[in-house]
Amino acid sequence: MSNPIYLALDLPRLDAAIALAQKVKGHVGGLKLGLEFFCAHGHHGVHEVAKVGLPIFLDLKLHDIPNTVAGAMQSIHVLEPSIVTIHAGGGRAMMEDAKAAAGENCKVVAVTVLTSLDDGDMAAMGVGGSAYDQALRLADLAQEAGLDGIVCSGHEVGAIHKRWKKGFFVVPGLRPADATLGDQKRAVTPRAARDAGASVLVIGRPISRADDPVAAARAIEATL
Numbered sequence: 001m002s003n004p005i006y007l008a009l010d011l012p013r014l015d016a017a018i019a020l021a022q023k024v025k026g027h028v029g030g031l032k033l034g035l036e037f038f039c040a041h042g043h044h045g046v047h048e049v050a051k052v053g054l055p056i057f058l059d060l061k062l063h064d065i066p067n068t069v070a071g072a073m074q075s076i077h078v079l080e081p082s083i084v085t086i087h088a089g090g091g092r093a094m095m096e097d098a099k100a101a102a103g104e105n106c107k108v109v110a111v112t113v114l115t116s117l118d119d120g121d122m123a124a125m126g127v128g129g130s131a132y133d134q135a136l137r138l139a140d141l142a143q144e145a146g147l148d149g150i151v152c153s154g155h156e157v158g159a160i161h162k163r164w165k166k167g168f169f170v171v172p173g174l175r176p177a178d179a180t181l182g183d184q185k186r187a188v189t190p191r192a193a194r195d196a197g198a199s200v201l202v203i204g205r206p207i208s209r210a211d212d213p214v215a216a217a218r219a220i221e222a223t224l
């Protein structure tokens with residue numbers, strides 16, 4: 001089985017991101033480039049990181065009207081990402097158009113409820129029910145829209161997997177048992193997420209901010 005860990009390269013410097021990717025490449029299955037990286041380094045940065053030789057997950061969390069998101073999807077074909085994120089909150093038509101505009105061999109997955117949000121945040125935003133309820137609702141909508149899968153926390157992935165047998169499930173907000181949460185509110189361990197049905201485990205700071213990132217990646221890999 002291939003390594004499900006995608007390392008989130010949330011680093012401001014391109015040389016540091018590439019150096020980290022080179023160091024841990026034997027212990028992760030792919031590299032995730034998100035907003036911090038893309039806003040700083042754009043297409044050039046993605047091309048440079050792709051030279052490391054691992055699949056690229058472009059986490060742009062697109063969320064706009066359908067026409068604009070479809071245009072953005074077309075603009076990233078050239079980067080040949082293996083996974084791209086959009087927000088399920090953009091609605092069904094936006095998700096359908098994003099999938100139709102995606103490049104070949106690119107999985108389009110929708111973020112349901114960010115792992116940095118909890119039930120209190122749902123109430124503050126006027127969303128009825130818990131974060132869990134909302135994640136399941138948006139996962140159903142993403143499935144109806146024909147997407148490949150969703151992004152959710154390890155708390156919901158098991159229940160969503162039961163309703164969407166062939167879905168592709170990206171789970172971030174992962175923390176080894178002794179790690180600090182930071183801004184993550186719905187965190188589980190990498191092993192728990194894997195056991196619940198995650199296809200991809202997104203891990204950033206527990207590896208990138210470790211004193212020894214290779215040892216940290218190895219230790220997490222060993223728990224799976």
Ligand SMILES: O=C(O)c1cc(=O)[nH]c(=O)n1[C@@H]1O[C@H](COP(=O)(O)O)[C@@H](O)[C@H]1O
Nearest residue numbers: 008034113114115151172173202203204205
């Ligand atoms: O789409 C994501 O990858 C994502 C969705 C989500 O709900 N929560 C979440 O943390 N992420 C991303 O996953 C990574 C988590 O990083 P760490 O908390 O440092 O492991 C970051 O790059 C986030 O942008």
